Amino acid sequence: MATTTESTPAAGAKPFDIVATYNELLRSDPDLTMPIAAIEALVLLLTHSPSSTISETLDLLAQSTAHLKKAIPNPIGLSAGTDLFQRYLITTLQRPGQLGPAGDFKAIRTHLLSNGRLFIRRAKESREKIVAFGRGFIRDGCTVLTNGGSRAVASLLQKAADEEGGPSAVRFRVIYVLSSISMNIEEPSGEPEGMETVRALRAKGVPVSTIPESAVAYALGKADMVIVGAEGVVENGGIVSRMGTYQIGLLAKAIGKPFYCVAESHKFVRLYPLGQYDLPIEQHVIDFKSEEDITEQSEQPVDTSADRPIELPLCDSVDFTPPHLISALITDSGVLTPSAVSEELIKIWF
């Protein structure tokens, strides 16, 4: 736990700031996903907190989770991690024996912390498991269409390329859909999300074609399958993912190509959106304006006060792909049909 040691001194001095820790963790490790970062932040919180009873611990956990969720514009992925961690702790505590409610709290606490770390380690390993399950889907001579900057998809494709044994033995091709909106807020002209993966794949000898989102329908005829990542997998087996995934799913369904989603099982979140507009986040993708509004807005300085509800920047906006568009979910607990997600979730929660 390199991150643990890094942040410990800072936290000792002033009250532990869960949000800052979370952001810091995300920044320091590009491979870290949101749920894991959240769990890691919570484990750090526990190490720093002087709680002495179980209920105090759980209370603290619940409070900081709520705080964290409120501070982050898109808490979907994050809440998957925090809820899971909380659940994990509770079930651990309920188990009878020395570590149960009857045991010595100090022992319980150490146990919790070590378990929390174990939890993180397992979560990080899940990507390798996914690759093992998913490799069979990428066969010789096929063309894969993908989008976004999912690390799980990237590692799956790269492993598949490695498998072929070097540049000469390339046997699959990739069509990469690049978002027209830059992913980097600081420099709008920067390269779109996913370019890194494209370069890596090309370096491994995989032919990659990049297309804009508007060309998806055109290009799908040449693709054999679609593989996408997900920010969260919801209870009915649908996915919450980078804006644009839903339309790819619709097109794939219309054209009859299989649509696979790669996601770690810690991204399963207890959420049940009924449609695009039923997500628990504020995003103003559709923003009606008349000429008047635009002039008015340009005159007014941007209000940056803290009271303003956090809005999701357009580049971070997400959409919801309903389960009937998804052929299968490739996860670290196996390849699941969308309807099996709820079973997995129920297993975790009850």
Added chain:
Amino acid sequence: MKQHQRRRRLGLRRSVGRLWHHFFFRESTLSPHHATQGPARRPSTTAIESIKMADSVDPALTSPSTTAPSQASPNPVAENSPSQSLPIRDSKSAKQPAQSEKGTSKPKDAPAASSTGGDGASDKPLTPAQLKAKAKAEKAARRAKEKADRDGGAVAAGGSAPDAGQSRPPNTPKKDAASGGASQKGPKGAPPRRGSGPVTQASTAVEPKKKKEDKSVSVFSHLYGQQRRTTVNGAAKEVHPAVLALGLQLRDYVVCGSSARCVATLLAFKRVIESYTTPLGTSLARHLTTHLSHQISYLSTCRPLAVSQGNAIRALKLAIAGIDPSTPESSAKATLCDFIDNFIREKITVADQVIAGSAVEKIENGDVIVTFAGSNIVKQTLLQAHKEGKRFRVSIIDSRPLFEGKSLARVLANAGLDVQYSLVHAISHAIKDATKVFLGAHGMTSNGRLYSRVGTALVAMSAKERAGGVEVPVIVCCETIKFSDRVALDSIVVNEIADADELVPANPPQQVTGLPDPAAFTAPPVEPKKGGKGASAAPTQDSSASARTPSPSPLANWKDTPHLQLLNIMYDVTPAEYVDMVITEMGSLPPSAVPIVHRMSTNI
């Protein structure tokens, strides 16, 4: 003449029913339902009184026979053969208390006996099997048996009536005139089975042909098996009064709705357990289960058990079986009563609150919510959402013959919600503005399909297949107690058929739902007498068809109309694809998760 007879029969039947109710009410105070029920069925101070009242309905019609006070159970017979009936009546009247249980079946025998020479009044409800056997025996030695039949005949059940009628020579002589028809009816009609009523009518129309045209819809013929019980006659002696009463309430839709039926059943069983004493030589854990199964089989003859009832009973039996035989009886009973209370609280009361709570979150300002018929949990949800200050409209789709949506509409409108009420044929119109569909459930099957009041599938389909619009999410609110491990592929294999006469709109629909009928007061004088019955849905239809004259529905004579069959089916199956979300107390699920949750909730 037919009408007269019918009236008469009804009157008698009613009197029997009333008598029984009377009996129950005195003996057992049942759940709240009962209380409400009591007044509705006119409290007659004595059984005899009530009988008289009933009789009075058709004094003119009923020749001499009507007078007999004793007729309570066997009446029809008496009517048919007036001259002979008198002695019989007397005997019956004397026997009344004892015989009443055995029931109406006797009447058949009685008429036969009278005509032939005293075959006499063996009036007991007969089980079909017994009946057949009996009929044969009778042929062989009718006369000799006279007396024997009275006593033993009781066993034979009303179901067999037709057979008996045919087999008996004695009857035929009577048939000639009205009396003949009556005699046939007598046996069938006397045990006031709902189903049997219609049959008898048919038979009267074409006297010689008993078999008549089969009025069951052939595709559903496997569902016609058992007619719903019409009286408590023939119930096993072990059946507790509370259960007896509940059975009739279930039959009449007084207690209606899957959860309500489940709760009422459990409460009745609680009373059974409270008044139960373990017989010597057995243990509670063993004997109580069989004792309960008498109650259960009685209930299931009144109306097929709901999924929730089945699940609750299974849980209760499991709890009984889990009792240590060494536990003293009183504490074992206390444990079981606690179990029942907890079960109701956990699986229904609190579950409903949780479901309503999470369903409310799905309602947003500006929504137009479509719902079908009258689900209690949906009502709770909508009321709570309204209380939380959400602004939305509700569009209630309702259907004949139960009109369950009316009471929902009334409650919601009284609470200040914006309500639109329409019948199911207006669905395409109602669905046009809809943003969400909320449905209640009778049960959910293991393949994720929704088994609910007939018409639900139509509403769900309309929502999903709505032309030119965004899909409307269909949300089902359902307690996990309603989950079943069965699989339903269509609405045909498993379903419930109610009396087709319910479809004959002879009565103002208010009588079906039990609404106060503004027009009722203008109704013919006959009404008041029958009023008591009116409260319950079932009986009214019969009366309407015959007694109520002015504008008979075109369907009124459907039994006599060749090639016409009516189908009154209770449920249908909504495919899982039409259901977006099932809200349960264990969270929101896709329909595909039903079997998993069911497994978990039953195994733990």
